[in-house]
Amino acid sequence: MKQKIAVLGPGSWGTALAKVLAENGHDVRLWGHEPSQLEEINTKHTNSRYLKEVILPESLKGEADLETCIQDVDAILFVVPTKAIRTVARQVVSKLTNRPMIIHASKGLEQGTHKRISEVLLEEISENKRKDVVVLSGPSHAEEVAVKDITTITAACTNLEAAEYVQKLFMNSYFRIYTNDDVIGVETGAALKNIIALGSGAIHGLGYGDNAKAAIMTRGLAEISRLGVAMGANPMTFIGLSGLGDLIVTCTSVHSRNWRAGDLLGRGHKLDEVLENMGMIVEGVSTTKAAVELARELKVEMPITETIYGVLYENEDVKKAAKNIMLRNSKSEKEF
Incomplete structure (x- = not known):
């Protein structure tokens, strides 16, 4: 069944997901702030800043006005940075004309509150303004999805009927969706893997091999x-x-911005320099801070995350940090 869908966030992942939906026959509008980017999407059917040499469906339309974009839609897909989720959700709720399904494909934890993205969306968009909130997450590079490389990810919701609705929206010959009712697990895995990807990139930048990466x-x-x-x-x-x-x-590919950022840190670049040169949000940096604070609050041991936090926020030398974590007290692998 053809659905009307608003995709919020014309970055690489938002554009790739909008492309999948449009190619599946849905009426898709892609909302963003940058006029030149939206004009390019509508006239040249490309988004060259994020997905070079990818041709977008002519039916996919860029839209600058949020109210127009979400009017009478069946579903709204949030693909904006974690730090913008609450702000954009508040803008959305003030303009809703019906009760759409809410989907998000962002990965992170909110700074300060340490809340998962679905928790933020549930807080800001009340039940009388929406249907369920579904998380879309899994191993997926936008660059590969955009060229129809085989990809499998998860749609998670405590209401499996809602997850199955999202599954049907996206499923096709190259993009396969599985359902899951463990929203906490899916969102936690999605957020925290970016931290480990920073570390994996740093290991590569330091010149270590496959043993260290494993x-x-x-x-x-x-x-x-x-x-x-x-x-x-x-x-x-x-x-x-x-x-x-x-x-x-995320830990093994140059497509991963978190891996690339870690690689630069391992090569001796300063964090400010790395973030300035990336040109895109590196979610793992802010997620590291939130995860360390949350782990300390819950009394959970996370030595790798603590080590990466030290490099990012306490100016620790990355090579020395890698050595120090190896010299911690010995323990059993079965200790959880």
């Missing part, structure tokens, strides 16, 4: 699981697409 990914997954379970997640979620799957793809 170590940080494996022990990083243990940290993600510990914090997620403490927050109420199902531990099995972390060996699925939004846990292990997302961790692998």
Whole structure:
């Protein structure tokens, strides 16, 4: 069934998801702030800043006016940076004319509150203004989805009927969606893997090999699981697409901005310089701060995350930090 969908955020991931929806036959509007970018989408059917050499469907329309974009839509997909979620949600709720399904494909924790993105959306968009809130997450580079590379991700909601609705919106021959009712686990895995990707990139930048990369990914997954379970997640979620799957793809590819940022840090660049040169939000940087604060509050041990925090926020030398974490007190691998 053809649906009317507003996609909020014309970055690489928002554009790629909008492309999937439009190619599936839905009426899709892509909202953003930059007039020249929207004009390019509407006239040249490209978004060259984020997805070079990708041709977008002519039916996909860029829209600068939020009220027009969300008018009478069946679903709204949030793909804006974590720090903008609450602000944009407040703008949306003031302009809603019906009760759409709310979907989000952003990955992070809100600074200060440490809340997951779905929690923020539930707070800001009351039940009488929306249907359910569904999380869309998993191992996916926008650059690969945009060229129809085979991809599998998860739609998560405590109401599985809502997750199945989102599954039907996106499913096609190259983009497969699985459902899950563990929203906490899916969002926690999505947010925290960006921290480990920073560390994985730094390991590469320092010149270490595959052994070190395997170590940080494996022990990083243990940290993600510990914090997620403490927050109420199902531990099995972390060996699925939004846990292990997302961790692998983000920690091993130059497509990952978090990996690239970590790589530059490992090569000796300063954080301010790295962020300035990236040109896109590096969610792992802010998520590291939120995760460390939350872990300390919940008394969860996260040595890799603490080490990355020290490099990012306490000006610790990255090479010395890598050595120090190896010299911690010995322990059993079974300690959780």
